[in-house]
Amino acid sequence: MSGARTLTFRLNRRFGEFVLDCAAEIPGLGVTALVGPSGSGKTTLLRCLAGLVRAEGRVSVGETVWQDERRFLAPHRRGVGYVFQEPSLLPHLSVRQNLAFASRRAAPGEGPSLTEVAEMLGLAALLERGPERLSGGERQRVAIARALLSRPVVLLMDEPLSSLDLASKAEVMPYLEDLHRRLRLPVIYVSHDAAEVARLADRVVRMRHGRLGPMVEVRPERRAAKGPLTLMTPGQVEALARAALAAGIEPAAAEEA
Protein backbone atom coordinates (compact mmCIF):
# COMPACT_ATOMS: atom_id res chain seq x y z
CA MET A 1 0.00 0.00 0.00
CA SER A 2 1.06 3.59 -0.52
CA GLY A 3 2.96 5.51 2.14
CA ALA A 4 0.90 7.17 4.85
CA ARG A 5 -0.22 10.67 3.90
CA THR A 6 -2.28 13.12 5.90
CA LEU A 7 -5.66 14.09 4.49
CA THR A 8 -6.21 17.80 5.05
CA PHE A 9 -9.41 19.59 4.16
CA ARG A 10 -11.42 22.70 4.68
CA LEU A 11 -14.79 22.56 2.96
CA ASN A 12 -17.95 24.56 2.99
CA ARG A 13 -21.14 24.65 1.06
CA ARG A 14 -24.73 25.57 1.67
CA PHE A 15 -27.43 23.05 0.70
CA GLY A 16 -30.66 24.95 1.31
CA GLU A 17 -31.07 25.06 5.09
CA PHE A 18 -28.06 22.84 5.71
CA VAL A 19 -24.58 24.31 5.82
CA LEU A 20 -21.50 22.13 5.60
CA ASP A 21 -18.52 23.83 7.21
CA CYS A 22 -15.71 21.43 8.08
CA ALA A 23 -11.99 21.46 8.47
CA ALA A 24 -9.72 18.72 9.74
CA GLU A 25 -6.41 16.97 9.39
CA ILE A 26 -6.89 13.24 9.21
CA PRO A 27 -3.67 11.36 10.09
CA GLY A 28 -2.28 9.20 7.34
CA LEU A 29 -2.62 6.04 9.35
CA GLY A 30 -5.44 4.31 11.15
CA VAL A 31 -9.18 4.62 11.25
CA THR A 32 -10.83 7.93 12.00
CA ALA A 33 -14.45 7.36 12.96
CA LEU A 34 -16.89 10.06 11.97
CA VAL A 35 -19.90 9.89 14.25
CA GLY A 36 -22.98 12.02 14.71
CA PRO A 37 -26.74 12.01 14.41
CA SER A 38 -28.31 11.34 11.03
CA GLY A 39 -28.66 14.50 9.02
CA SER A 40 -25.51 15.96 10.53
CA GLY A 41 -23.75 15.84 7.17
CA LYS A 42 -21.45 12.83 7.50
CA THR A 43 -22.32 11.36 4.10
CA THR A 44 -22.24 14.81 2.48
CA LEU A 45 -18.74 15.40 3.84
CA LEU A 46 -17.56 12.04 2.47
CA ARG A 47 -19.10 12.78 -0.93
CA CYS A 48 -17.40 16.18 -1.01
CA LEU A 49 -14.05 14.59 -0.14
CA ALA A 50 -14.52 12.08 -2.94
CA GLY A 51 -15.42 14.87 -5.37
CA LEU A 52 -18.87 13.39 -6.02
CA VAL A 53 -20.35 16.64 -4.70
CA ARG A 54 -18.72 20.00 -5.18
CA ALA A 55 -17.99 22.14 -2.17
CA GLU A 56 -15.77 25.18 -1.86
CA GLY A 57 -12.48 24.93 -0.09
CA ARG A 58 -9.34 22.94 -0.19
CA VAL A 59 -8.60 19.22 0.00
CA SER A 60 -5.14 17.72 -0.11
CA VAL A 61 -3.53 14.39 0.59
CA GLY A 62 0.12 14.68 1.47
CA GLU A 63 1.56 16.94 -1.22
CA THR A 64 -1.23 16.28 -3.72
CA VAL A 65 -3.93 18.93 -3.94
CA TRP A 66 -7.34 17.53 -4.89
CA GLN A 67 -9.05 20.87 -4.94
CA ASP A 68 -8.47 24.49 -4.08
CA GLU A 69 -9.63 27.87 -5.41
CA ARG A 70 -8.28 27.18 -8.88
CA ARG A 71 -8.74 23.49 -9.54
CA PHE A 72 -11.12 20.67 -8.87
CA LEU A 73 -9.93 17.15 -9.46
CA ALA A 74 -12.71 14.88 -10.79
CA PRO A 75 -13.53 11.87 -8.56
CA HIS A 76 -11.82 9.39 -10.89
CA ARG A 77 -8.53 11.29 -10.62
CA ARG A 78 -8.48 11.46 -6.82
CA GLY A 79 -7.78 7.88 -5.88
CA VAL A 80 -10.39 7.56 -3.19
CA GLY A 81 -11.68 4.17 -2.24
CA TYR A 82 -15.36 4.59 -1.40
CA VAL A 83 -17.52 1.97 0.30
CA PHE A 84 -21.13 3.06 0.07
CA GLN A 85 -23.79 2.47 2.69
CA GLU A 86 -25.69 -0.02 0.56
CA PRO A 87 -23.43 -2.58 -1.12
CA SER A 88 -23.16 -1.06 -4.59
CA LEU A 89 -21.83 -3.79 -6.81
CA LEU A 90 -22.02 -3.30 -10.55
CA PRO A 91 -25.01 -5.55 -11.24
CA HIS A 92 -23.94 -6.62 -14.73
CA LEU A 93 -20.63 -8.02 -13.51
CA SER A 94 -19.75 -11.11 -11.49
CA VAL A 95 -17.79 -10.83 -8.25
CA ARG A 96 -14.55 -11.46 -10.10
CA GLN A 97 -15.44 -8.91 -12.77
CA ASN A 98 -16.37 -6.35 -10.11
CA LEU A 99 -12.97 -6.84 -8.52
CA ALA A 100 -11.20 -6.80 -11.88
CA PHE A 101 -12.99 -3.55 -12.76
CA ALA A 102 -11.06 -1.99 -9.88
CA SER A 103 -7.72 -3.73 -10.31
CA ARG A 104 -7.57 -3.00 -14.05
CA ARG A 105 -7.91 0.72 -13.35
CA ALA A 106 -5.78 0.76 -10.18
CA ALA A 107 -3.01 3.31 -9.79
CA PRO A 108 0.37 1.98 -10.88
CA GLY A 109 2.37 0.66 -7.97
CA GLU A 110 2.49 -2.28 -5.69
CA GLY A 111 -0.40 -3.81 -3.87
CA PRO A 112 -2.05 -7.10 -3.14
CA SER A 113 -3.38 -8.99 -6.15
CA LEU A 114 -7.03 -9.71 -6.84
CA THR A 115 -6.59 -13.22 -5.51
CA GLU A 116 -4.90 -12.00 -2.35
CA VAL A 117 -7.58 -9.43 -1.61
CA ALA A 118 -10.32 -11.96 -2.35
CA GLU A 119 -8.60 -14.31 0.07
CA MET A 120 -8.27 -11.56 2.68
CA LEU A 121 -12.01 -10.91 2.59
CA GLY A 122 -13.07 -14.55 2.27
CA LEU A 123 -14.39 -14.23 -1.27
CA ALA A 124 -12.40 -16.96 -3.00
CA ALA A 125 -15.40 -19.27 -3.26
CA LEU A 126 -17.74 -16.55 -4.53
CA LEU A 127 -15.72 -15.15 -7.42
CA GLU A 128 -17.86 -16.53 -10.23
CA ARG A 129 -21.20 -15.54 -8.68
CA GLY A 130 -23.36 -12.64 -9.76
CA PRO A 131 -24.16 -9.95 -7.17
CA GLU A 132 -27.82 -11.05 -7.05
CA ARG A 133 -26.72 -14.41 -5.64
CA LEU A 134 -24.84 -12.96 -2.67
CA SER A 135 -26.02 -12.15 0.84
CA GLY A 136 -25.85 -8.55 2.06
CA GLY A 137 -22.71 -9.26 4.08
CA GLU A 138 -21.01 -10.94 1.12
CA ARG A 139 -21.86 -8.03 -1.14
CA GLN A 140 -20.39 -5.53 1.26
CA ARG A 141 -17.22 -7.62 1.55
CA VAL A 142 -16.93 -7.53 -2.24
CA ALA A 143 -17.45 -3.77 -2.19
CA ILE A 144 -14.66 -3.39 0.39
CA ALA A 145 -12.32 -5.70 -1.55
CA ARG A 146 -13.08 -3.75 -4.71
CA ALA A 147 -12.30 -0.41 -3.07
CA LEU A 148 -8.96 -1.80 -1.84
CA LEU A 149 -8.04 -3.17 -5.27
CA SER A 150 -8.17 0.29 -6.81
CA ARG A 151 -5.18 1.08 -4.53
CA PRO A 152 -6.73 4.18 -3.00
CA VAL A 153 -4.70 6.83 -1.20
CA VAL A 154 -7.66 7.43 1.13
CA LEU A 155 -10.41 5.00 2.06
CA LEU A 156 -13.85 6.42 2.80
CA MET A 157 -16.41 4.06 4.34
CA ASP A 158 -19.94 5.34 4.72
CA GLU A 159 -21.66 3.20 7.36
CA PRO A 160 -20.67 0.02 5.54
CA LEU A 161 -22.43 -2.18 8.09
CA SER A 162 -25.60 -0.19 8.68
CA SER A 163 -27.62 -1.81 5.89
CA LEU A 164 -26.77 -5.29 7.19
CA ASP A 165 -28.61 -7.45 9.70
CA LEU A 166 -26.90 -8.46 12.94
CA ALA A 167 -25.57 -11.77 11.63
CA SER A 168 -24.07 -10.12 8.54
CA LYS A 169 -22.53 -7.39 10.68
CA ALA A 170 -20.88 -10.02 12.85
CA GLU A 171 -19.67 -11.71 9.67
CA VAL A 172 -18.06 -8.60 8.16
CA MET A 173 -16.62 -7.12 11.37
CA PRO A 174 -13.61 -9.47 11.73
CA TYR A 175 -12.58 -8.64 8.16
CA LEU A 176 -12.70 -4.94 8.93
CA GLU A 177 -10.60 -5.46 12.07
CA ASP A 178 -8.11 -7.47 10.06
CA LEU A 179 -7.89 -4.74 7.41
CA HIS A 180 -7.44 -2.19 10.11
CA ARG A 181 -4.19 -3.87 11.08
CA ARG A 182 -2.92 -4.11 7.50
CA LEU A 183 -3.89 -0.87 5.80
CA ARG A 184 -1.29 1.87 5.54
CA LEU A 185 -3.59 4.72 4.55
CA PRO A 186 -6.04 7.13 6.13
CA VAL A 187 -9.46 5.62 6.62
CA ILE A 188 -12.57 7.62 7.44
CA TYR A 189 -15.26 5.39 8.83
CA VAL A 190 -18.74 6.84 9.23
CA SER A 191 -20.88 5.10 11.80
CA HIS A 192 -23.38 5.72 14.47
CA ASP A 193 -22.88 2.40 16.17
CA ALA A 194 -20.76 2.87 19.31
CA ALA A 195 -19.69 -0.79 19.38
CA GLU A 196 -18.39 -0.61 15.82
CA VAL A 197 -16.47 2.55 16.61
CA ALA A 198 -14.99 1.08 19.79
CA ARG A 199 -13.71 -1.93 17.87
CA LEU A 200 -12.32 -0.13 14.84
CA ALA A 201 -11.51 3.47 15.53
CA ASP A 202 -8.16 4.95 16.47
CA ARG A 203 -9.79 8.32 16.88
CA VAL A 204 -13.26 9.75 16.77
CA VAL A 205 -14.58 12.98 15.35
CA ARG A 206 -18.11 14.02 16.09
CA MET A 207 -20.17 15.86 13.52
CA ARG A 208 -23.13 18.09 14.31
CA HIS A 209 -25.11 20.41 12.05
CA GLY A 210 -22.46 20.24 9.34
CA ARG A 211 -19.55 21.03 11.68
CA LEU A 212 -16.79 18.84 13.11
CA GLY A 213 -15.95 18.61 16.77
CA PRO A 214 -12.45 17.98 18.14
CA MET A 215 -10.63 14.78 17.27
CA VAL A 216 -10.41 12.32 20.17
CA GLU A 217 -7.87 9.51 20.29
CA VAL A 218 -9.47 6.30 21.51
CA ARG A 219 -6.73 3.73 21.06
CA PRO A 220 -3.62 5.26 22.51
CA GLU A 221 -1.86 1.89 22.72
CA ARG A 222 -1.51 1.96 18.96
CA ARG A 223 0.56 5.11 19.06
CA ALA A 224 4.19 5.30 20.06
CA ALA A 225 4.52 3.76 23.51
CA LYS A 226 4.44 6.72 25.84
CA GLY A 227 2.12 8.39 28.31
CA PRO A 228 0.02 6.88 31.05
CA LEU A 229 -2.80 5.60 28.83
CA THR A 230 -0.61 2.88 27.32
CA LEU A 231 -0.96 1.11 30.64
CA MET A 232 -4.65 0.60 30.04
CA THR A 233 -5.88 -2.73 28.81
CA PRO A 234 -7.74 -2.81 25.52
CA GLY A 235 -10.90 -3.46 27.52
CA GLN A 236 -10.38 -0.27 29.50
CA VAL A 237 -9.70 1.67 26.34
CA GLU A 238 -12.90 0.34 24.88
CA ALA A 239 -14.78 1.36 27.99
CA LEU A 240 -13.25 4.81 27.70
CA ALA A 241 -14.28 5.01 24.08
CA ARG A 242 -17.83 4.02 24.92
CA ALA A 243 -17.95 6.54 27.72
CA ALA A 244 -16.58 9.25 25.46
CA LEU A 245 -19.16 8.42 22.82
CA ALA A 246 -22.01 8.28 25.29
CA ALA A 247 -20.98 11.67 26.61
CA GLY A 248 -20.96 13.12 23.11
CA ILE A 249 -17.17 13.55 23.44
CA GLU A 250 -16.39 16.69 25.33
CA PRO A 251 -13.26 18.72 24.58
CA ALA A 252 -12.11 17.79 28.12
CA ALA A 253 -11.89 14.16 27.03
CA ALA A 254 -9.71 15.25 24.11
CA GLU A 255 -7.27 16.94 26.44
CA GLU A 256 -7.20 13.96 28.72
CA ALA A 257 -6.37 11.68 25.80
Add this chain to the structure above:
Amino acid sequence: MAEAVWTTLALASLTTLILLVLAAPLGWWLAHGRSWRREAVAALVSLPIVLPPTVLGFYVLIALGPASPLMVLLHPFGVRTLAFTFWGLLIGSVIYSLPFAVQPIRSAFQAIGPRPLEVAATLRASPADAFFSVAVPLARRGFATAAVLVFAHTVGEFGVVLMIGGAIPGKTEVLSIRIYQLVEALQFGEAHKLAAALVVFAFLVLFALLVIDRRAGAPRS
Protein backbone atom coordinates in the same frame (compact mmCIF):
# COMPACT_ATOMS: atom_id res chain seq x y z
CA MET B 1 -40.33 -8.15 -55.50
CA ALA B 2 -36.98 -9.48 -54.25
CA GLU B 3 -35.62 -6.02 -54.95
CA ALA B 4 -38.24 -4.44 -52.72
CA VAL B 5 -37.42 -6.91 -49.92
CA TRP B 6 -33.73 -6.19 -50.26
CA THR B 7 -34.21 -2.40 -50.30
CA THR B 8 -36.44 -2.65 -47.22
CA LEU B 9 -33.98 -4.79 -45.28
CA ALA B 10 -31.01 -2.61 -46.23
CA LEU B 11 -32.88 0.53 -45.28
CA ALA B 12 -34.10 -0.86 -41.95
CA SER B 13 -30.70 -2.31 -40.98
CA LEU B 14 -28.75 0.83 -41.82
CA THR B 15 -31.32 3.05 -40.10
CA THR B 16 -31.11 0.89 -36.96
CA LEU B 17 -27.32 0.93 -36.96
CA ILE B 18 -27.07 4.69 -37.43
CA LEU B 19 -29.74 5.42 -34.85
CA LEU B 20 -28.19 3.24 -32.14
CA VAL B 21 -24.93 5.14 -32.50
CA LEU B 22 -26.70 8.50 -32.67
CA ALA B 23 -29.21 7.89 -29.88
CA ALA B 24 -26.64 6.66 -27.35
CA PRO B 25 -24.99 10.04 -26.69
CA LEU B 26 -28.25 11.92 -27.28
CA GLY B 27 -30.19 9.70 -24.86
CA TRP B 28 -27.34 9.98 -22.35
CA TRP B 29 -27.39 13.75 -22.48
CA LEU B 30 -31.19 13.87 -22.22
CA ALA B 31 -31.15 11.43 -19.29
CA HIS B 32 -29.07 13.78 -17.15
CA GLY B 33 -30.99 16.77 -15.94
CA ARG B 34 -34.28 18.35 -16.88
CA SER B 35 -33.27 21.84 -17.97
CA TRP B 36 -35.56 23.58 -20.47
CA ARG B 37 -32.83 23.20 -23.07
CA ARG B 38 -32.93 19.43 -22.70
CA GLU B 39 -36.70 19.34 -22.79
CA ALA B 40 -36.70 21.47 -25.94
CA VAL B 41 -34.35 18.99 -27.60
CA ALA B 42 -36.47 16.10 -26.30
CA ALA B 43 -39.57 17.68 -27.83
CA LEU B 44 -37.76 18.23 -31.12
CA VAL B 45 -36.64 14.61 -31.16
CA SER B 46 -40.24 13.47 -30.53
CA LEU B 47 -41.75 15.59 -33.32
CA PRO B 48 -41.84 12.74 -35.89
CA ILE B 49 -44.30 10.86 -33.66
CA VAL B 50 -46.98 13.53 -33.99
CA LEU B 51 -46.21 15.06 -37.38
CA PRO B 52 -47.94 13.59 -40.43
CA PRO B 53 -45.30 11.69 -42.42
CA THR B 54 -46.11 13.92 -45.39
CA VAL B 55 -45.01 17.02 -43.48
CA LEU B 56 -41.74 15.42 -42.48
CA GLY B 57 -41.27 13.98 -45.96
CA PHE B 58 -41.98 17.34 -47.54
CA TYR B 59 -39.34 19.17 -45.52
CA VAL B 60 -36.74 16.46 -45.90
CA LEU B 61 -37.40 16.44 -49.64
CA ILE B 62 -36.81 20.18 -49.80
CA ALA B 63 -33.67 19.85 -47.66
CA LEU B 64 -32.31 17.19 -49.99
CA GLY B 65 -33.25 19.00 -53.21
CA PRO B 66 -30.61 20.66 -55.41
CA ALA B 67 -31.49 24.20 -54.25
CA SER B 68 -31.21 23.58 -50.49
CA PRO B 69 -28.24 25.13 -48.65
CA LEU B 70 -27.33 21.66 -47.42
CA MET B 71 -27.01 20.26 -50.93
CA VAL B 72 -25.24 23.38 -52.21
CA LEU B 73 -22.49 22.50 -49.74
CA LEU B 74 -22.21 19.09 -51.40
CA HIS B 75 -22.16 20.40 -54.98
CA PRO B 76 -18.34 20.66 -55.08
CA PHE B 77 -18.24 16.92 -54.31
CA GLY B 78 -20.39 16.10 -57.31
CA VAL B 79 -23.58 15.57 -55.34
CA ARG B 80 -26.45 17.69 -56.69
CA THR B 81 -29.37 16.15 -54.87
CA LEU B 82 -30.23 13.25 -52.62
CA ALA B 83 -33.95 13.37 -53.33
CA PHE B 84 -35.26 10.13 -54.88
CA THR B 85 -32.10 8.22 -53.91
CA PHE B 86 -31.53 5.46 -51.36
CA TRP B 87 -29.28 7.74 -49.28
CA GLY B 88 -31.98 10.40 -49.16
CA LEU B 89 -34.40 7.70 -48.05
CA LEU B 90 -31.96 6.67 -45.33
CA ILE B 91 -31.66 10.23 -44.01
CA GLY B 92 -35.46 10.55 -43.93
CA SER B 93 -35.80 7.21 -42.12
CA VAL B 94 -33.24 8.15 -39.52
CA ILE B 95 -35.12 11.36 -38.70
CA TYR B 96 -38.49 9.64 -38.81
CA SER B 97 -37.46 6.87 -36.37
CA LEU B 98 -35.28 9.02 -34.11
CA PRO B 99 -37.80 9.14 -31.21
CA PHE B 100 -38.16 5.36 -31.26
CA ALA B 101 -34.44 5.04 -30.60
CA VAL B 102 -33.91 7.96 -28.22
CA GLN B 103 -36.80 7.35 -25.84
CA PRO B 104 -36.10 3.76 -24.76
CA ILE B 105 -32.39 4.54 -24.47
CA ARG B 106 -33.03 7.70 -22.47
CA SER B 107 -35.33 5.84 -20.06
CA ALA B 108 -32.85 2.98 -19.72
CA PHE B 109 -30.05 5.42 -18.83
CA GLN B 110 -32.32 7.16 -16.33
CA ALA B 111 -33.25 3.84 -14.73
CA ILE B 112 -29.59 3.11 -13.91
CA GLY B 113 -29.53 5.93 -11.36
CA PRO B 114 -26.41 7.80 -10.27
CA ARG B 115 -24.90 5.13 -8.01
CA PRO B 116 -23.23 2.75 -10.51
CA LEU B 117 -21.56 5.75 -12.16
CA GLU B 118 -20.35 7.06 -8.81
CA VAL B 119 -18.96 3.61 -8.09
CA ALA B 120 -17.17 3.64 -11.43
CA ALA B 121 -15.75 7.11 -10.75
CA THR B 122 -14.39 6.13 -7.34
CA LEU B 123 -12.77 3.12 -9.03
CA ARG B 124 -10.90 5.54 -11.29
CA ALA B 125 -13.02 5.08 -14.40
CA SER B 126 -13.15 8.27 -16.48
CA PRO B 127 -16.62 9.43 -17.58
CA ALA B 128 -16.10 7.99 -21.08
CA ASP B 129 -14.83 4.72 -19.62
CA ALA B 130 -17.82 4.55 -17.27
CA PHE B 131 -20.20 5.27 -20.15
CA PHE B 132 -18.98 2.28 -22.14
CA SER B 133 -18.14 -0.13 -19.31
CA VAL B 134 -21.08 0.61 -16.99
CA ALA B 135 -23.86 2.75 -18.50
CA VAL B 136 -24.19 1.05 -21.89
CA PRO B 137 -24.13 -2.53 -20.54
CA LEU B 138 -26.66 -1.62 -17.84
CA ALA B 139 -28.90 0.05 -20.43
CA ARG B 140 -28.67 -2.85 -22.86
CA ARG B 141 -32.36 -3.64 -22.67
CA GLY B 142 -33.08 -0.08 -23.74
CA PHE B 143 -30.76 -0.55 -26.70
CA ALA B 144 -32.41 -3.86 -27.62
CA THR B 145 -35.87 -2.28 -27.45
CA ALA B 146 -34.68 0.67 -29.51
CA ALA B 147 -33.17 -1.60 -32.16
CA VAL B 148 -36.32 -3.70 -32.53
CA LEU B 149 -38.61 -0.66 -32.58
CA VAL B 150 -36.55 1.25 -35.12
CA PHE B 151 -36.17 -1.73 -37.41
CA ALA B 152 -39.89 -2.47 -37.31
CA HIS B 153 -40.88 1.16 -37.62
CA THR B 154 -38.67 1.57 -40.68
CA VAL B 155 -40.13 -1.53 -42.33
CA GLY B 156 -43.60 -0.18 -41.66
CA GLU B 157 -42.97 3.34 -42.89
CA PHE B 158 -44.92 4.54 -45.93
CA GLY B 159 -45.59 8.26 -46.21
CA VAL B 160 -42.05 9.47 -45.73
CA VAL B 161 -40.48 6.96 -48.09
CA LEU B 162 -43.07 7.74 -50.74
CA MET B 163 -42.39 11.47 -50.48
CA ILE B 164 -38.59 11.24 -50.47
CA GLY B 165 -37.96 8.06 -52.43
CA GLY B 166 -40.48 8.20 -55.19
CA ALA B 167 -40.78 4.39 -55.44
CA ILE B 168 -38.02 3.71 -57.94
CA PRO B 169 -37.79 -0.10 -58.29
CA GLY B 170 -34.43 -1.49 -57.14
CA LYS B 171 -33.46 1.81 -55.53
CA THR B 172 -36.13 3.33 -53.36
CA GLU B 173 -39.13 1.04 -53.67
CA VAL B 174 -39.71 -0.63 -50.31
CA LEU B 175 -42.23 -3.34 -49.38
CA SER B 176 -44.97 -1.07 -48.06
CA ILE B 177 -44.95 0.91 -51.31
CA ARG B 178 -44.73 -2.23 -53.41
CA ILE B 179 -47.92 -3.47 -51.77
CA TYR B 180 -49.63 -0.16 -52.47
CA GLN B 181 -48.68 -0.38 -56.13
CA LEU B 182 -49.77 -4.01 -56.43
CA VAL B 183 -53.17 -3.05 -55.05
CA GLU B 184 -53.39 -0.07 -57.42
CA ALA B 185 -52.65 -2.50 -60.27
CA LEU B 186 -55.34 -4.88 -58.90
CA GLN B 187 -52.76 -7.68 -58.39
CA PHE B 188 -54.41 -8.82 -55.19
CA GLY B 189 -52.71 -12.23 -55.03
CA GLU B 190 -49.22 -10.73 -54.95
CA ALA B 191 -50.34 -8.03 -52.55
CA HIS B 192 -51.77 -10.68 -50.23
CA LYS B 193 -48.48 -12.56 -49.99
CA LEU B 194 -46.49 -9.47 -49.06
CA ALA B 195 -49.14 -8.09 -46.75
CA ALA B 196 -49.48 -11.38 -44.88
CA ALA B 197 -45.70 -11.63 -44.57
CA LEU B 198 -45.61 -8.16 -43.01
CA VAL B 199 -48.37 -9.08 -40.54
CA VAL B 200 -46.34 -12.09 -39.41
CA PHE B 201 -43.24 -9.93 -39.23
CA ALA B 202 -44.98 -7.30 -37.13
CA PHE B 203 -46.29 -9.96 -34.75
CA LEU B 204 -42.82 -11.45 -34.29
CA VAL B 205 -41.38 -8.02 -33.58
CA LEU B 206 -43.92 -7.21 -30.89
CA PHE B 207 -43.48 -10.68 -29.42
CA ALA B 208 -39.71 -10.12 -29.29
CA LEU B 209 -40.27 -6.83 -27.48
CA LEU B 210 -42.39 -8.51 -24.84
CA VAL B 211 -39.74 -11.18 -24.35
CA ILE B 212 -37.09 -8.47 -23.88
CA ASP B 213 -39.38 -6.85 -21.31
CA ARG B 214 -39.96 -10.12 -19.47
CA ARG B 215 -36.24 -10.42 -18.89
CA ALA B 216 -36.40 -7.18 -16.93
CA GLY B 217 -36.36 -9.19 -13.71
CA ALA B 218 -33.09 -10.94 -14.51
CA PRO B 219 -30.36 -8.32 -14.28
CA ARG B 220 -27.43 -10.51 -15.29
CA SER B 221 -27.05 -12.34 -18.56
